[in-house]
Amino acid sequence: MIQVNVERIKDRQGETLLFREEVGLSHIDREEIPFAGPVDIEIELTSSDKTIQAEGTVKAVIQRPCDRCLSPVEVLIEAPFKEIYFSTSTTQDNLLQDEWISFKNEVIDIEPEVIKSLITALPMKTLCDQNCRGLCPSCGQNFNTGKCACSEEEIDPRLVELREIIKLKHGEKN
Ligand SMILES: [Zn+2]
Ligand SMILES: [Zn+2]
Structure with a gap:
């Protein structure tokens, strides 16, 4: 739970x-967001007559494997946060909007929306370096740290294809 007490501004328009x-969210066991540190939340909540609008930024550092070489990479995620909450005790059902989120009493738990914002802002790619050279497909050697025996003989992919054709012609099988 990330509790925000809104007692001071609730039902006070413009406050x-x-x-x-x-906040530490390491208890959140979700594969997409393996936290490497606390989550930094900065949100401004504004009260209107029926709702509380929350807007700000959520920042977190997560650790993910590099897409090419699998070494751990720390990634900073900076996500916009924008939600509208309403108090179940003061709002009439017919005024509600689908995307509004309800809360009871004076406390809003913003944790689900914090997680949601971070997941939405996850980068598509994770690379330890733009020039990461990846792993050898045969032996798994990390090419960023050195060569392996297989890479001594650098094979042009077109040559591999040619070899396969020759093998087929000779009736060999893999
Ligand atoms: Zn890498
Ligand atoms: Zn190799």
């Missing part, structure tokens, strides 16, 4: 509250 905190 704002700044929520700024570093």
Whole structure:
């Protein structure tokens, strides 16, 4: 739970509250976001007559394997946060919007939306370096740290194809 107490601004149109905190979310066991440190949250909450609008930024460092060489990479995610909450005790059902999120009493738990924002902002690619040379497909040697015996003989992929054709012609099988 990441609890934000909105007692001071609830039902007071135009009142704002700044929520700024570093929270540990390592208990969240989700494969997509393996946290490498606390999550930095900075959100401004603004009260209107029916709702509380929350807007800000969520930052976290996660650790993921490099797409090419699998070595661990720390990735900073900076996600925008924008949600609308409403109090179940003050809002009439017919005024509700689908995307609004309900809360009871004076406390909003923003944890689900924090996680959601971070997941939405995950980068498509993770690379330890733009020029990462990856792993040898045969023996797994990390080419960033050195060569392997297989890579001594650098094979042009077109040559591999040619070899396969020759093998077929000679009736050999792999
Ligand atoms: Zn890499
Ligand atoms: Zn190799």
